Amino acid sequence: MRIGIYGSSFDPITYSHLFTAATVAHRRRLDKVIFVPCSSKRHDKKMQTDDVHRLRMLELALATCQNKTNSMGNPLFEISTVEMTALPGETYTYDTMIHMRKKYPTDELFFIMGSDLLTGMSNWGNAEKLLSEFHFIVMSREGYPTADLIAEDALLRNNDEHFHIMSKGINMGISSTYIRDEIRKGGDPSFLLPDECLKYIYEQGIYRG
Ligand SMILES: Nc1ncnc2c1ncn2[C@@H]1O[C@H](COP(=O)(O)OP(=O)(O)OP(=O)(O)O)[C@@H](O)[C@H]1O
Numbered sequence: 001m002r003i004g005i006y007g008s009s010f011d012p013i014t015y016s017h018l019f020t021a022a023t024v025a026h027r028r029r030l031d032k033v034i035f036v037p038c039s040s041k042r043h044d045k046k047m048q049t050d051d052v053h054r055l056r057m058l059e060l061a062l063a064t065c066q067n068k069t070n071s072m073g074n075p076l077f078e079i080s081t082v083e084m085t086a087l088p089g090e091t092y093t094y095d096t097m098i099h100m101r102k103k104y105p106t107d108e109l110f111f112i113m114g115s116d117l118l119t120g121m122s123n124w125g126n127a128e129k130l131l132s133e134f135h136f137i138v139m140s141r142e143g144y145p146t147a148d149l150i151a152e153d154a155l156l157r158n159n160d161e162h163f164h165i166m167s168k169g170i171n172m173g174i175s176s177t178y179i180r181d182e183i184r185k186g187g188d189p190s191f192l193l194p195d196e197c198l199k200y201i202y203e204q205g206i207y208r209g
């Protein structure tokens, strides 16, 4: 199988995340996309809401995607809580990919990411091993020129055969930040994320503060 690992805070999940996962799976012939929500134990980024809420929103979103199946008729999307249940200090993408390699020893693994992440990637945990041992599908993101960003960083360019570059072919400015801002300011972020997630956000009073 060809498996994509899609890591994010999903704080909250957006239609951009779902579109990215679906189009990457279709165009790179993936049999499965595993969504891996980050843990609040992550040192480098503060999550805006608890793990339990981010996970629930992800579950609600994926429940709306039951019609997405692979060539074997199995669900295309699934969730792994490996980072949420990991010990502090073991939540790096490298740890996640090692976990996935153990779980799927004979399958082809790809970490799915947007090109904005290339800017800091050579400082990620165990970056040298991560970049030399694994493959990455990089989806273009407006303002982050993929090829240039890879060429500008010695560690990235010396592993450039591990980057599988894709262009979306469409501009998508939807971000979790925009949705959180709308909720905080009393706006209406309908149609930027599944209705079920927005309903949950309002019911639970998330992102208001
Ligand atoms: N519009 C997009 N185009 C391409 N990649 C995207 C897009 N939105 C998110 N991604 C990718 O999805 C992954 C998760 O991104 P992230 O959780 O930071 O989303 P975000 O919407 O930018 O969140 P935030 O606004 O909180 O930073 C990253 O690999 C990011 O590059």
Ligand SMILES: O=C(O)c1ccc[n+]([C@@H]2O[C@H](COP(=O)([O-])O)[C@@H](O)[C@H]2O)c1
Pocket: 006, 007, 008, 009, 038, 044, 045, 091, 092, 093, 094, 117, 123, 124, 125
């Ligand atoms: O492993 C790391 O050091 C590392 C540093 C920054 C980001 N990442 C991963 O990149 C993905 C998107 O991160 P972010 O910052 O956009 O939430 C997510 O899966 C993170 O775990 C990983």
